[in-house]
Amino acid sequence: MTEPTIAFTGATILPIDGDRIDDGVVIIEGGRIAAVGGSGTPIPAGAEIRDVSGKWIVPGxxxxxxxxxxxxxxxxxxxxxxxxxxxxxxxxxxxxxxxxxxxxxxxxxxxxxxxxxxxxxxxxxxxxxxxxxxxxxxxxxxxxxxxxxxxxxxxxxxxxxxxxxxxxxxxxxxxxxxxxxxxxxxxxxxxxxxxxxxxxxxxxxxxxxxxxxxxxxxxxxxxxxxxxxxxxxxxxxxxxxxxxxxxxxxxxxxxxxxxxxxxxxxxxxxxxxxxxxxxxxxxxxxxxxxxxxxxxxxxxxxxxxxxxxxxxxxxxxxxxxxxxxxxxxxxxxxxxxxxxxxxxGVADRIGSLTPGKDADFCVWSGDPLDLYSRVEVAYVEGAEVYRHESAA
Incomplete structure (x- = not known):
């Protein structure tokens, strides 16, 4: 079964390999990061769209x-x-x-x-x-x-x-x-x-x-x-x-x-x-x-x-x-x-939201350096592996 293409929209994104992106888009496909960019980033036809407005997306x-x-x-x-x-x-x-x-x-x-x-x-x-x-x-x-x-x-x-x-x-x-x-x-x-x-x-x-x-x-x-x-x-x-x-x-x-x-x-x-x-x-x-x-x-x-x-x-x-x-x-x-x-020795796979790397990242409720922020959903190779009870 082919894994779906998913587009996460509306989040503040910390790609690590580049500057912070407000109202950004992260697209994952086949368990990997396919694209990261601003709100104008093209979303593939048929992609599942997940609106995470107000949240932060951070690499694992x-x-x-x-x-x-x-x-x-x-x-x-x-x-x-x-x-x-x-x-x-x-x-x-x-x-x-x-x-x-x-x-x-x-x-x-x-x-x-x-x-x-x-x-x-x-x-x-x-x-x-x-x-x-x-x-x-x-x-x-x-x-x-x-x-x-x-x-x-x-x-x-x-x-x-x-x-x-x-x-x-x-x-x-x-x-x-x-x-x-x-x-x-x-x-x-x-x-x-x-x-x-x-x-x-x-x-x-x-x-x-x-x-x-x-x-x-x-x-x-x-x-x-x-x-x-x-x-x-x-x-x-x-x-x-x-x-x-x-x-x-x-x-x-x-x-x-x-x-x-x-x-x-x-x-x-x-x-x-x-x-x-x-x-x-x-x-x-x-x-x-x-x-x-x-x-x-x-x-x-x-x-x-x-x-x-x-x-x-x-x-x-x-x-x-x-x-x-x-x-x-x-x-x-x-x-x-x-x-x-x-x-x-694994930076070719993880550590940043770089296209081609494993889709290992978390959706945070806010700035991860804020004590009050929490992980709401975690993904490893594009698969959801954790969801906090407060997450929608």
């Missing part, structure tokens, strides 16, 4: 750092699969294999306009495992996945130091954590050299850890570096330059202290969570004003909840508070849409 929000589906809400121990803390290097484990689409958090995500996320392993290990970019709607993670793997998670700072220090194992210090990461990359380089020197047709024993690390060294996927403190951020940049891989800074609580260096190197920062208390030393400089400081310095930013640290429904509210503290509002909306999609 994107959170590039969550534990949705792996740290399940209301499940306690049974639903916590974020960290494989049995050895410091677990590059071979995949978040994909632990995601439960029945996690209650997925419903919260869709209801708050978050239609795509990057699910990461936790930060207990120096090298924690492979991340995956998924949509927040689906019966199985396989049908939800857009890119797998979408990165490899690593952690600096307090977490691996605490986890393995308590076990009386390496690493128990920051210098030990850096040494573990360097050693793993050297092992991967040696593995690549062994493969290159192998006789044609002669099998070589596979190593799933080293294969994953090789994908980082080959710049096929980014290195997703958990780090808060400025000195840990400097270490992240130092090791990345040594081995030549693509670096993404996750959290970046003190990234504003090195903003000029980060901007010069073109390293994106996924900043957050922002609505949390200062529960440990390395987040003592946490501030809602930090996203604005980074953006003003020319750093590419995305905003994260680190769900369930901050419930994913508060992603848009974190951005609104950051605007209140100085972040440009257009930059804030990019930090919730196209920028995280780009970091995840």
């Amino acid at each position: 929000l994107v959170d590039a750092h969550v534990h949705l589906g792996t740290s399940e809400e209301g499940e306690g121990w049974a639903g916590n699969d974020t960290n494989e803390m049995t050895e410091p290097v677990t590059a071979h484990v995949r978040a994909l294999d632990a995601i439960n689409p029945a996690d209650l958090g997925f419903g919260d995500a869709v209801a708050s306009g978050v239609l795509a996320v990057n699910v990461n392993p936790g930060s207990g290990n120096p090298i924690g495992g492979q991340t995956v970019a998924i949509k927040t709607v689906g019966r199985t993670v396989d049908e939800m996945a857009m890119r797998t793997p979408s990165g490899l998670k690593s952690a600096l700072g307090e977490n691996p130091k605490r986890v393995y220090g308590e076990q009386k194992k390496t690493p128990s210090t920051r210098l030990g954590t850096a040494a573990v990461i360097r050693g793993a990359f050297v092992d991967a380089q040696n593995y690549q050299a062994k493969l290159a020197a192998a006789e044609p047709g002669k099998p070589v024993d596979r190593d799933l850890k080293l294969e994953a690390l090789s994908r980082v060294l080959n710049r096929e996927i980014p290195w997703r570096q958990h780090c808060h403190r400025a000195d840990d951020i400097a270490t992240a940049m130092r090791i990345a330059e040594e081995f030549g891989y693509e670096l993404v800074l996750d959290h970046g609580t003190e990234a504003h202290l090195l903003a000029d260096i980060i901007a010069e190197k073109g390293i994106p920062v996924i900043i957050g969570p922002l609505m949390v208390s200062r529960t440990k030393v390395e987040v003592r400089n946490r501030s809602i004003a930090n996203p604005g400081k980074l953006a003003a310095a020319g750093v590419t930013i995305a905003i994260t909840t680190d769900h369930p640290v901050v419930p994913i429904g508060n992603l848009i509210h974190q951005a609104a508070l950051a605007v209140k503290e100085g972040l440009d509002r257009d930059e804030a909306m990019r930090a919730l849409t196209i920028t995280p999609a780009t970091i995840m």
